[in-house]
Amino acid sequence: MPELLPGEDPDExxxxxxxxAIKGDMDSIRPEVKEYYxxxxxxxxxxxxxxDTTDLHKCISFIxxxxxxxxxxxxxxxxLGALGGRFxxxxxxxxxxxxxxxxxxxxxxxxxxxxxxxxxxxxxxxVDPSIEGPHCGLIPMGAxxxxxxxxxxxxxxxxxxxxxxxxxxxxxIVDEEKVTVTSDSDLIWTISLRKHA
Amino acid sequence: xxxxxxxxxxxxxxxxxxxxxxxxxxxxSYAVVVLNQRLPRFAPLVWTRAQLRVCADGGANRVFDxMPDLLPGEDPDExxxxxxxxAIKGDMDSIRPEVKEYYxxxxxxxxxxxxxxDTTDLHKCISFIxxxxxxxxxxxxxxxxLGALGGRFxxxxxxxxxxxxxxxxxxxxxxxxxxxxxxxxxxxxxxxVDPSIEGPHCGLIPMGAxxxxxxxxxxxxxxxxxxxxxxxxxxxxxIVEEEKVTVTSDSDLIWTISLRKHA
Numbered sequence: 001m002p003e004l005l006p007g008e009d010p011d012e013x014x015x016x017x018x019x020x021a022i023k024g025d026m027d028s029i030r031p032e033v034k035e036y037y038x039x040x041x042x043x044x045x046x047x048x049x050x051x052d053t054t055d056l057h058k059c060i061s062f063i064x065x066x067x068x069x070x071x072x073x074x075x076x077x078x079x080l081g082a083l084g085g086r087f088x089x090x091x092x093x094x095x096x097x098x099x100x101x102x103x104x105x106x107x108x109x110x111x112x113x114x115x116x117x118x119x120x121x122x123x124x125x126x127v128d129p130s131i132e133g134p135h136c137g138l139i140p141m142g143a144x145x146x147x148x149x150x151x152x153x154x155x156x157x158x159x160x161x162x163x164x165x166x167x168x169x170x171x172x173i174v175d176e177e178k179v180t181v182t183s184d185s186d187l188i189w190t191i192s193l194r195k196h197a
Numbered sequence: 198x199x200x201x202x203x204x205x206x207x208x209x210x211x212x213x214x215x216x217x218x219x220x221x222x223x224x225x226s227y228a229v230v231v232l233n234q235r236l237p238r239f240a241p242l243v244w245t246r247a248q249l250r251v252c253a254d255g256g257a258n259r260v261f262d263x264m265p266d267l268l269p270g271e272d273p274d275e276x277x278x279x280x281x282x283x284a285i286k287g288d289m290d291s292i293r294p295e296v297k298e299y300y301x302x303x304x305x306x307x308x309x310x311x312x313x314x315d316t317t318d319l320h321k322c323i324s325f326i327x328x329x330x331x332x333x334x335x336x337x338x339x340x341x342x343l344g345a346l347g348g349r350f351x352x353x354x355x356x357x358x359x360x361x362x363x364x365x366x367x368x369x370x371x372x373x374x375x376x377x378x379x380x381x382x383x384x385x386x387x388x389x390v391d392p393s394i395e396g397p398h399c400g401l402i403p404m405g406a407x408x409x410x411x412x413x414x415x416x417x418x419x420x421x422x423x424x425x426x427x428x429x430x431x432x433x434x435x436i437v438e439e440e441k442v443t444v445t446s447d448s449d450l451i452w453t454i455s456l457r458k459h460a
Contacts, residue, residue, distance in 0.1 A: 083347075083350060085374055087346060087377050088434060088455075091402045092433035092434060094218065098427045100427065111348055123320070137355070139351070141403075141405075142406075142426060143426070164404055165362065165364070165405060165449070170358070171354065171355060187355075192351075
């Protein structure tokens with residue numbers, strides 16, 4: 001955080017940007033970092049006994065049991081650091097989207113935003129061209145799709161089947177500010193993020 | 198009927214080239230493809246092992262800028278002449294004009310494919326290599342790809358789909374952190390792991406379709422006729438425990454293993 005906000009006092013930044021909770025195996029966090037945030041009141045939740053779920057899975061579970069606003073049904077969980085890096089980690093993180101398919105979870109990197117489009121719904125994706133696009137894709141991750149239909153893309157799908165080994169919609173282009181997607185299969189939607197000076 | 202066995206190993210990452218096999222027919226021939234992302238730290242090593250080098254469009258910029266960066270202390274002009282691609286293929290909308298001219302003057306084939314919008318740059322490069330193999334008599338071609346992982350997520354997914362499209366060709370996608378390749382369901386797989394360069398973190402990913410039954414040996418958490426799927430079990434953060442890992446599955450799987458970082 002201090003590196004991304006140069007010109008401000010690092011200590012003030014660290015106090016301002018303090019986590020509410022730190023959860024996981026605790027095998028990567030530096031001892032002085034753990035102590036610093038613990039002293040500022042962050043909950044430290046050691047889950048090293050649970051080897052069956054990924055760190056992201058544990059954090060999503062924590063958030064669902066401790067939502068920021070229990071009366072608000074519009075919870076959206078934004079995840080930084082789930083993409084890139086070790087490939088098996090990335091794939092495991094995407095699987096978490098499938099495990100929690102009724103919760104809005106968006107994985108973000110410098111280049112891309114991705115989220116699940118569950119087959120149980122028709123989807124309307126509002127694209128703001130000042131911050132995202134135009135490059136996009138629809139990924140039949142985990143299972144083929146016999147039929148997907150879209151509007152708003154340069155190369156729309158029309159009852160089109162998709163699969164690994166066949167068509168996977170990548171390097172598509174968002175042509176309208178509203179994109180619609182209906183599919184018989186869960187899909188991963190991905191859109192590029194614009195880089196600003 | 199048991200499936201035929203396919204063996205996999207990564208000698209191209211060893212700091213010194215391994216001795217040639219007793220039977221020359223067993224020697225692997227390598228081609229390298231460079232896509233438009235920052236080069237991994239072992240790019241010069243992998244380039245040296247290959248007999249054919251192809252850049253996809255902006256990948257040529259990465260080689261031009263990146264090879265001297267990875268070999269500090271040597272003369273950049275000498276490095277650029279030494280690490281010159283045999284071919285540069287793609288849309289030609291990312292390669293810098295001066296880079297294109299530089300390599301063209303050194304004899305690189307420039308193949309403009311901007312008319313073909315239906316296939317990814319990686320797909321075009323793999324097609325090129327299959328039609329122009331480095332050693333036509335050698336059936337042990339292995340294509341190493343740099344820059345296919347990370348970056349834009351749709352590009353990464355499209356690049357992985359290329360592995361499925363060319364499932365009979367050995368293609369390995371490499372990044373600083375990981376190595377990934379396809380394990381086609383048509384074969385039983387034997388993966389030789391060299392702990393000096395790779396592991397221990399690994400995974401098996403049922404990327405395109407669920408697997409009803411996968412069985413492995415050599416992993417910390419082996420699968421035993423186990424089913425895998427997105428929404429269910431995907432084997433990630435597994436650990437390689439033996440130098441030979443075996444995998445048999447009813448479905449195509451993506452194998453991934455971490456690469457060790459060296460000083």
